[in-house]
Amino acid sequence: MPRKLVRPFILLSVFAGLCGLFSFGCPQDQRKTVKVMGSTSIQPFAEELGREFEAKHPGRKAQVEGGGSTAGIQALADGLADIGMCSRRLKEDEADRFTPVLIARDGLAIIVHPSNPVDDLSVEQLRGLFSGSITNWKDVGGNDAPVRIVSREEGSGTREAFMNLVMGKTRVARRAMVQASNGAIAAMVRSDPSAIGYMSLGQIGNDLKTVRVNHEAPTAESVLAGRYKLARPFLFVTSGKPGPDAQAFIDFVLSAEGQEILESEGLIRVK
C-alpha cells in the first residue's frame, strides 16, 4: 500500500469499527410489528390508537403509514401491510378478496368560509354547486359571489365517498380546484370567502364553518342516528384471517378503550 494512503486507511478503519460498535451496542427492536397502511383520513386516528396500543402492550408495535385507501389495499395485496385502512366501502372485486372490519364511522362535512351566510343546503343543491350548474352563491340564498369549488384528487377515499354520497353519476366540475389532503382543503376554504369544500368531520378545526345538509347538522349524534346522510365507514381490511399481531391491534381498536379514543377524536363509535 502506498505510504500516503496508510493514514486515511487507518482513520477509516477506526471509524468503521466505531460504527459497528455503536450499532452492536444498540438493542435491536425486538417488538412484534403490525404494519397498518392506507387512507390519510384514518391515518391520524390510527397513529393515536397505535401509541396507546404500544403503551398498553409493551413488546408490540404498530407502524402506521398513509398513502390512501386504494394504496392501502394494494399494499395488503402485495403483502407489504398487515392491515389496510379504507375510508370507503370496498369495491366488489376487493370485497371478494379481503375481509373488512368496521372500526368507526365518519361524517363527511361540507365546509365554507365562516363569513358565508349560507348554512343549510340540500343534497341536490350540493350536487348543483359541485357539478358547476349553480355558479353563484345567491342561487342558494347567499351573497352575490361566484362559487369556488375545492375538491380532492382522483383516487382519494374522501373524494370517492363524496362521489357516492352526493354526486352519484354527476361529475365534479372541471374548474374545481384540487388539493391532496384534508389539511390543504381546510387551508384553502379558510382563506377564501367564496369557497366550498368537503372533508372528514373528524378533522374539522373550529375556524371552519360546516353546513347543515337536508337540515341536519353534521354531529356524531346525527350520524349515529342515521339522520345526517353524508357518512362513511372507516374500515380495517385484512387479507383472509388476520395474523395474531394484526388481530391484537384490531381487538384493541374495537375494545371500549380504543372506541373511546376514536370518539374523543371526533369519530363515531361502532361498539
Place this chain on the structure above:
Amino acid sequence: MKQDKLIKAILMAVALSAIGGLGLITLFIFKEGLPIILQIGVADFFCSTDWSPGEQRFGILSMIVGSVAVTLGAMAIGVVFSLGLAIVLTQFCPPKVAGVLKPLIELLAGIPSVVYGFIGMVTIIPLIREYVGGPGFSVLAASIVLGIMVLPTVTSISIDALNAVPRSFWEGSVALGATRWQTTHMLLLKAARSGILAAIILGMGRAIGETMAVIMVTGNSLEIPRAITDPVRTLTSNIALEMNYATGQHRKALFATGVTLFIIIMALNTLAMAVSRRRVAGGGNR
C-alpha cells in the same frame, strides 16, 4: 503512476454510474409510460382535455397548456428582473456592492421550493384575490413565485455571459463616445446574446419542472385557463397530486405524463446547449 491509474478508474466508474443512472431512469419512465400512450392513441392522449382516471379517460392537453402558461408567465417576470440584475451588477454598480449582491441572489437558489410555495400561498394569493380578482390560486400566482425561483439561475448565467464579452469591445465603444447605457444595450447585450438566451432556456427548464411550489399556488383545476387569474394544473403537479393513490392504468398514465415532461425538458436542454455553443463571431469566449 499506479495510484493515478487507480484513481482514474474509480472516477471513471463514478462518472459512468451517474450516466448509467440517467439511462435507467429514462428506460424505466418510457417502459412504464409509452405503452399506454400508444394504447390510448397519441392524438387522444395529447389533444384531449378530458382527464378522468376513474373512467379510464386520460387526456393531458389542459396540463400541457397549464405548464406552458405557467412557464411563460414565470419567464416574463423572471427574465425582466434577472436581465436587469445582470446588467446592473456587471455594468452599473461598484464591484464591492456587486460582490455582496451576487452571492445574495445565488442564496435564493438554496431556499427549498416548499418555502416558496408557502410564502406564495399566505402572501401572494390573498393579494391577488383582493386586488386582481379570481380565487387567487392562479397562473399569475405561479408565475410570480416561479419568476422569483428562476432568478438565480438566469441571473448568474447572464452575468457570466456579459462578463465573457471581451473588455476591448467595451473600451472601443466608450472610446467612440458612446455612453455606458448605449454600450450596454447596443453592444454588450448583442455580443452576449447567445449566452443570455441559454440562461433563459435553462430557467425555463427549471420553471417547467418545478412541482411543490406550483401545487401549492395554482389550485390544480383541470380546466384550460381563460385568464391569468384562473387556476390551472401543470404536468408536474398532476403526477405529484395523484401518484399516491394511482394504480393500474392510472399509474401508467401518470408515467406517460412524465414521458411528456421528460421530452419537453430534454428538448429545452438540447436547445440551450445548441444556442450557447453558437457564439457571435469574435465573441472570444469558448
